[in-house]
Amino acid sequence: MSSVSEPAAPSIRTAIPGPDTHRIKEDLDAVIDARTVQMVINYDQSFGNYITDVDGNTYLDVYAQIASIPVGYNNTTLIKAAQSSDIVSALVNRPAVGNFPSRQWLALLRDGLMRAAPPGCTQVFPAQSGSEANDLAFKAAFMAYRRQQRAGSPWTEYEQATAMKNQAPGSPDLAILSFRNSFHGRSFGSLSTTRSKPIHKVDIPAFKWPHATFPQLRYPLEDYVQENAREEERCLQEVENIISSWHCPVAGIIVEPIQSEGGDNHASPDFFQKLQAITKKHGITLIVDEVQTGFGATGKFWAHEHWELPSPADIVTFSKKAQTAGYFFSDGSLRPDKAYRQFNTWMGDAARIIICNAVIDEILSKKLVEKTAQVGAVLYDSLATLAAKYPNRMQSLRGKDKGTYIAFDTPDSSSLLKKMRELGINIGSCGVQTIRLRPMLIFEESHVAPLLAAFETAFSQLS
Amino acid sequence: MSSVSEPAAPSIRTAIPGPDTHRIKEDLDAVIDARTVQMVINYDQSFGNYITDVDGNTYLDVYAQIASIPVGYNNTTLIKAAQSSDIVSALVNRPAVGNFPSRQWLALLRDGLMRAAPPGCTQVFPAQSGSEANDLAFKAAFMAYRRQQRAGSPWTEYEQATAMKNQAPGSPDLAILSFRNSFHGRSFGSLSTTRSKPIHKVDIPAFKWPHATFPQLRYPLEDYVQENAREEERCLQEVENIISSWHCPVAGIIVEPIQSEGGDNHASPDFFQKLQAITKKHGITLIVDEVQTGFGATGKFWAHEHWELPSPADIVTFSKKAQTAGYFFSDGSLRPDKAYRQFNTWMGDAARIIICNAVIDEILSKKLVEKTAQVGAVLYDSLATLAAKYPNRMQSLRGKDKGTYIAFDTPDSSSLLKKMRELGINIGSCGVQTIRLRPMLIFEESHVAPLLAAFETAFSQLS
Numbered sequence: 001m002s003s004v005s006e007p008a009a010p011s012i013r014t015a016i017p018g019p020d021t022h023r024i025k026e027d028l029d030a031v032i033d034a035r036t037v038q039m040v041i042n043y044d045q046s047f048g049n050y051i052t053d054v055d056g057n058t059y060l061d062v063y064a065q066i067a068s069i070p071v072g073y074n075n076t077t078l079i080k081a082a083q084s085s086d087i088v089s090a091l092v093n094r095p096a097v098g099n100f101p102s103r104q105w106l107a108l109l110r111d112g113l114m115r116a117a118p119p120g121c122t123q124v125f126p127a128q129s130g131s132e133a134n135d136l137a138f139k140a141a142f143m144a145y146r147r148q149q150r151a152g153s154p155w156t157e158y159e160q161a162t163a164m165k166n167q168a169p170g171s172p173d174l175a176i177l178s179f180r181n182s183f184h185g186r187s188f189g190s191l192s193t194t195r196s197k198p199i200h201k202v203d204i205p206a207f208k209w210p211h212a213t214f215p216q217l218r219y220p221l222e223d224y225v226q227e228n229a230r231e232e233e234r235c236l237q238e239v240e241n242i243i244s245s246w247h248c249p250v251a252g253i254i255v256e257p258i259q260s261e262g263g264d265n266h267a268s269p270d271f272f273q274k275l276q277a278i279t280k281k282h283g284i285t286l287i288v289d290e291v292q293t294g295f296g297a298t299g300k301f302w303a304h305e306h307w308e309l310p311s312p313a314d315i316v317t318f319s320k321k322a323q324t325a326g327y328f329f330s331d332g333s334l335r336p337d338k339a340y341r342q343f344n345t346w347m348g349d350a351a352r353i354i355i356c357n358a359v360i361d362e363i364l365s366k367k368l369v370e371k372t373a374q375v376g377a378v379l380y381d382s383l384a385t386l387a388a389k390y391p392n393r394m395q396s397l398r399g400k401d402k403g404t405y406i407a408f409d410t411p412d413s414s415s416l417l418k419k420m421r422e423l424g425i426n427i428g429s430c431g432v433q434t435i436r437l438r439p440m441l442i443f444e445e446s447h448v449a450p451l452l453a454a455f456e457t458a459f460s461q462l463s
Numbered sequence: 464m465s466s467v468s469e470p471a472a473p474s475i476r477t478a479i480p481g482p483d484t485h486r487i488k489e490d491l492d493a494v495i496d497a498r499t500v501q502m503v504i505n506y507d508q509s510f511g512n513y514i515t516d517v518d519g520n521t522y523l524d525v526y527a528q529i530a531s532i533p534v535g536y537n538n539t540t541l542i543k544a545a546q547s548s549d550i551v552s553a554l555v556n557r558p559a560v561g562n563f564p565s566r567q568w569l570a571l572l573r574d575g576l577m578r579a580a581p582p583g584c585t586q587v588f589p590a591q592s593g594s595e596a597n598d599l600a601f602k603a604a605f606m607a608y609r610r611q612q613r614a615g616s617p618w619t620e621y622e623q624a625t626a627m628k629n630q631a632p633g634s635p636d637l638a639i640l641s642f643r644n645s646f647h648g649r650s651f652g653s654l655s656t657t658r659s660k661p662i663h664k665v666d667i668p669a670f671k672w673p674h675a676t677f678p679q680l681r682y683p684l685e686d687y688v689q690e691n692a693r694e695e696e697r698c699l700q701e702v703e704n705i706i707s708s709w710h711c712p713v714a715g716i717i718v719e720p721i722q723s724e725g726g727d728n729h730a731s732p733d734f735f736q737k738l739q740a741i742t743k744k745h746g747i748t749l750i751v752d753e754v755q756t757g758f759g760a761t762g763k764f765w766a767h768e769h770w771e772l773p774s775p776a777d778i779v780t781f782s783k784k785a786q787t788a789g790y791f792f793s794d795g796s797l798r799p800d801k802a803y804r805q806f807n808t809w810m811g812d813a814a815r816i817i818i819c820n821a822v823i824d825e826i827l828s829k830k831l832v833e834k835t836a837q838v839g840a841v842l843y844d845s846l847a848t849l850a851a852k853y854p855n856r857m858q859s860l861r862g863k864d865k866g867t868y869i870a871f872d873t874p875d876s877s878s879l880l881k882k883m884r885e886l887g888i889n890i891g892s893c894g895v896q897t898i899r900l901r902p903m904l905i906f907e908e909s910h911v912a913p914l915l916a917a918f919e920t921a922f923s924q925l926s
Contacts, residue, residue, distance in 0.1 A: 171669040
């Protein structure tokens with residue numbers, strides 16, 4: 001933690017990746033699959049929006065650990081939290097928190113984490129990853145659905161016996177509906193709803209759950225108002241059709257406010273309002289997966305706040321920028337009817353919740369959501385100007401009024417990523433041809449210029 | 464962290480649970496399901512084998528957070544690790560470790576975590592919980608199985624397209640076989656192999672995977688040598704029958720060295736050797752779930768070391784006492800054939816691996832595995848004497864030569880647990896009528912006397 005302020009600009013000293021990254025990657029590969037390693041990082045020399053690798057190259061980081069660094073490297077508020085006596089205790093005395101919570105647990109949740117609860121959400125269930133959060137949310141949805149069906153009747157002996165054999169009726173055929181191109185994680189439940197790329201799914205058994213088409217909007221939105229409205233209507237009709245015709249009951253729908261891994265695909269507030277109406281009509285659970293969109297990057301604390309729903313989302317899952325994970329929920333019936341149905345040894349990690357609370361402190365005290373909305377508007381306008389200049393390199397620019405959650409399509413995204421890294425910008429892609437911007441919440445107007453300059457250089461060199 | 468040494472004995476000041484636990488539990492319940500809370504703990508006043516609740520009651524803790532505290536509350540080696548600059552950096556700069564590992568990552572694994580690798584295991588995949596570790600192990604097993612079947616052929620377009628629809632052949636029907644009464648976790652993959660109690664499984668969709676009978680041995684073992692050998696033979700035959708007749712291929716078998724949540728059920732080394740031979744014969748993966756048994760409590764670092772297998776276990780999953788989670792593996796073909804097939808944003812938590820490495824330091828430098836073997840022998844003999852005196856209260860004492868991993872059956876386990884807690888002993892149950900001892904690795908001969916005295920008092924008061 002020797003750096004105390006951001007560098008003025010990126011600086012690149014070696015070929016990318018550099019020789020030290022190469023060497024360490026090779027050594028790593030003896031004990032862990034290291035094929036995915038892009039750079040080995042000196043985090044002690046990274047600060048704010050800038051990341052420095054072991055070869056001494058410094059990048060402006062607008063990828064931020066797959067959208068998961070909230071308030072910058074070596075943030076001083078987070079460092080203070082990481083040095084607190086409470087976190088030391090949480091690290092060395094890890095409880096089975098459902099049975100033996102610490103005397104600090106109540107404040108960590110009620111006065112800490114719950115400050116981040118989406119509008120109308122009154123309760124939380126902690127987890128350790130986005131995948132786990134989604135799996136837990138599915139379980140809550142299934143239990144709520146069966147509770148409704150059961151209408152107060154106790155479990156039968158037959159249900160209990162069949163559940164132990166993985167058979168209906170105890171272990172029923174129930175489904176979660178997701179959307180084409182969605183990403184909800186890689187565990188067996190969440191992976192059965194993930195529909196973005198074969199690399200995630202080939203060879204892995206999956207539940208026979210349905211997926212509907214997610215709207216494929218055309219850009220610029222103002223030129224395709226009618227077409228896009230029809231597209232959304234078509235997708236909603238597909239959802240209705242699936243619910244009424246699937247081989248088993250659909251107990252819940254999971255949706256990302258912006259499909260992120262799948263290519264930064266947006267839909268309108270109207271679409272989501274109508275989707276919620278469908279879930280209400282059928283008495284099923286709407287799960288909003290805010291693992292990537294939550295915690296401010298869209299210019300609202302939660303991206304689904306852009307929808308102005310008439311009633312709260314049933315379940316909102318979170319991870320990444322929260323630096324912890326779990327789900328918030330709004331409806332008491334999503335708390336299971338018996339204790340120990342939703343339970344595990346650790347149920348999250350209090351140490352990570354302490355870090356999350358420091359993130360929330362930073363966001364609230366520095367008004368980072370509001371600032372991200374402002375900076376995002378400037379960034380979007382700059383990119384729109386660039387897109388007009390390089391129409392072959394930047395298409396379907398999207399994310400207007402969504403903070404810094406901005407993306408565009410480009411014909412050869414991997415060459416652009418490589419070129420950008422050589423120019424000192426660490427940036428990510430998604431879908432098949434999309435560049436996604438995922439800067440931290442401390443990305444400021446002053447960072448727009450170096451980012452834009454690099455894009456311009458890259459485009460001209462690639463052209 | 465104000466306590467600096469263990470109290471000499473338990474001390475109970477209030478009714479159990481005490482008024483402060485009641486009050487905090489009620490407040491907690493407004494934001495999180497608190498029905499499972501047994502005591503609210505003052506971890507800052509807990510030390511070594513002793514835990515102190517917010518009402519000032521101090522207990523000898525032989526449950527240890529569902530078997531997950533390895534080396535005592537407020538262990539000074541762990542505190543030092545939790546205060547290190549490396550852990551602060553890992554907490555505040557959490558990387559997407561598969562892409563952008565820290566310069567410390569190599570040493571954390573190669574020189575740290577890998578010291579714990581079971582015999583023959585050369586690689587690791589980190590995770591955050593036992594459930595996640597098992598899910599990941601299943602995925603590795605499925606990919607390895609299909610790789611064998613595919614024999615070098617590339618993925619077809621049809622496989623990729625069907626995988627995206629959760630359909631075969633891309634998303635094939637493949638199974639993991641587990642055993643009756645096993646517990647492997649609660650996520651959708653692991654829960655499909657868990658077979659201990661309906662409370663875990665009712666209402667949750669499950670994969671149609673098979674389970675075989677786990678041997679039900681009779682005690683004392685020396686009186687039932689023939690019967691127990693026949694029982695194990697019968698169970699192995701059932702495994703063979705299932706593999707040859709199940710509706711889809713069985714790609715792996717998961718087994719606990721001692722079925723823990725399911726009632727502390729043991730089997731002989733011969734059973735496990737033959738089980739491994741079956742997996743070898745069929746070219747499928749043997750996954751040893753050491754989430755509860757690993758890290759020393761059985762008097763070996765890994766419980767499956769008691770089996771003396773002719774070749775290494777394919778995959779060994781771990782969590783709990785490791786304070787982190789993941790799986791070790793021995794066979795290069797269990798590393799997927801393509802990058803990014805086994806991947807997620809965080810892939811474990813370097814902060815928790817730093818704590819794990821401090822646990823390993825403690826275990827190795829203080830020879831805690833060897834000590835646990837010795838103390839366990841004394842504890843077992845004392846309990847055997849007690850069992851002879853209270854034959855109606857203690858039956859089927861088991862865990863001889865398995866360190867402190869000892870259990871017995873009792874006619875009314877919940878009354879005994881309650882009574883023991885009133886006597887200052889925090890202890891747990893499992894199965895339907897079993898008391899399980901899960902002391903930490905720092906449980907010493909001096910702790911045997913207060914534990915035994917409490918059992919004796921409880922038995923006489925319950926009789």
